[in-house]
Every structure is written in C-alpha cells, then in structure tokens.
Amino acid sequence: MKLVHTISEARNIIKEWKKEGLTVGLVPTMGYLHDGHKSLIDRAVKENDRVVVSIFVNPIQFGQNEDLSVYPRDINRDTELCEKAGANLIFNPEPSEMYASNFSTYVDAGTPEHELCGKSRPIHFRGVCTVVSKLLHVATPDKAYFGQKDAQQIAVVRRMVRDLNIDSEIISCPIVRESDGLAKSSRNVYLSADERKAATILHKALTEGENMVKAGEKDCSKIIAKVSNIINTEPLAKIDYVQVVSYPNIEVIDKIEGSILTAVAVYIGKTRLIDNFIIE
Ligand code: PAF
Secondary structure, rough: OEEOHHHHHHHHHOOOOOOOOOOOOEEEEEOOOOHHHHHHHHHHHOOOOEEEEEEEEOOOOOOOOOOOHHHHOHHHHHHHHHHHOOEEEEOOOHHHHHOOOOOOOOOOOOOHHHHHHHOOOOOOHHHHHHHHHHHHHHHOOOOOEHHHHHHHHHHHHHHHHHOOOOOOOOEEEEOOOOOOOEEHHHHHHOOOHHHHHHHOOOHHHHHHHHHHHHHOOEEHHHHHHHHHHHHHHEEEEEEEEEEEEOOOOOOEEEEOOOEEEEEEEEEEOOOOEEEEEEOO
16 A cells, blocks of 8 residues: 655556556545544445545635644554555645645535535535545546535535536445444544533434434424434533435425435534434
C-alpha cells in the first residue's frame, strides 16, 4: 500500500491502474478511521481491483464555530487500518494541495442541501460537494463508498454526480453501530463517560420511531413528537432537529409515502451527533 500527499502522485498511480484495465473504488474519509469506515473499505476491496482511501479533514465543510481545529487525527493508526483492510493507496493531501490560495470555485447542490443538517450548518454541503467532486476528479473511481449515517450527504452527492455527469457510481453502506446501538463516528471520542451513556438515546428514540412507521403510522408529526419526547428524557441531550423527509429528495413531508428518511441531530454536551433510519 502507498501513502501519497499530492494530486499528481495519486493521479499517476491511478492512471497506471486504469491503463491495465483495473477497476478503482474510492472511500472518501476525514480520517480517524473506525469500524464504519472499515466496512466501506471492506466493501470497496470486494467490488474493485484497486482501492483508494482519501484522508482529508476538509476545512471548507466546517463552519466558523465548529470543530475543525480539534477534529481527531491519527494518520499512523489510519494507515495501519487501511493496509490491513486491503486498500492500495491512501491519498492524504494538505489543505494547500487541495485549495490554492485564490481558490474560488465551489459546487452547490441546491435544494437537498437546505433541510436537516443544511439548516444548522449552512456552508457544510457546499464544502462536501466541492471536495467530493475534486476527489472524484482526482481518483476517477468506478465506485465511491459512503456511509448511510450521513444519509443527507449521500443524497446530495448522488444528485451532484447525476447533475454534473460524473462517471462514478455512489454506493451507500449501512450504518455500523456500537453494541449499545450508538452509531460509530469519529466524533464519539469527544464524549465523556456520562455523555457516552447519554448518547445511546439517539438510537433508542429512532428505533421507537421506526417501529411506529413499520406498524403503519403515516402522520410524520406523531413520529417526530415520539422521537423528540424520548430524546428529551435525557438531560444531557439537546435536540438540533428531528425531521422526517422524502428520500432521496430531502423534502419535508406531512404524511409517510414512498421512501422516507427520519433523521436527528442532537447535542450531547458540546458534541453534535447525527443518526437516522430510512424506510424504502
Ligand atoms: O463523510 C465524510 O467524512 C466527509 O464529509 C467526506 C465525504 C469525506 C467529505 O469531506
């Protein structure tokens, strides 16, 4: 496995693979890899001849008061995990390699950006779309792998790929959870012991909501109320949003019809966690 820091090094290696007719999978990450990322790499290894993992904490998807400066990083541990999982290349650029000092071209995916996380993190998806389109241009993968924990991100990226005719398939992989149901996230390391216990409330609440939908409840406001009430029983939890939207269009709906996404963002102490369920 190779670790490279520049776009030209990554491109040269990938071009050689392509000349040989090999298929390429890309797993875009911000590093501090956990079992959720590993499940994406495992799937990419199964489905492609060569796998690239990008590790880049993308500054332009963080708002001014967000956690960019403290976002956890451990390239040595990440390298080991990628190597063991069978990845072939890590692309780990510096911000200056990705963004020239007069960088000024952004990708804005429009409507599906505006609900859910887009409301509380206004520039977030513009940053995600911009960096993902750049990574897709560098790696030109046949397939790129994303976790369903960021369900809105997948919808936004799929829309961008369709709209801009980018020739890569976007693959959504299931949420990987801790044994008590907490969705794996690099941000879980911010949680104190008490907060870590409190954080299980997200999955508990969503499971109740999912059961309601499966039992035939069609009224979104009742599902939102149930999920919110359960989260509010946890004193350390502060809801950012609980919402039901159409999926993948990400439009707020009143009645359950077709595919839906129920998503939550909750502050546990200072840490903002997200989780969701999708019903097709
Ligand atoms: O999901 C993430 O870790 C990031 O948003 C991504 C897709 C790597 C873009 O920076």
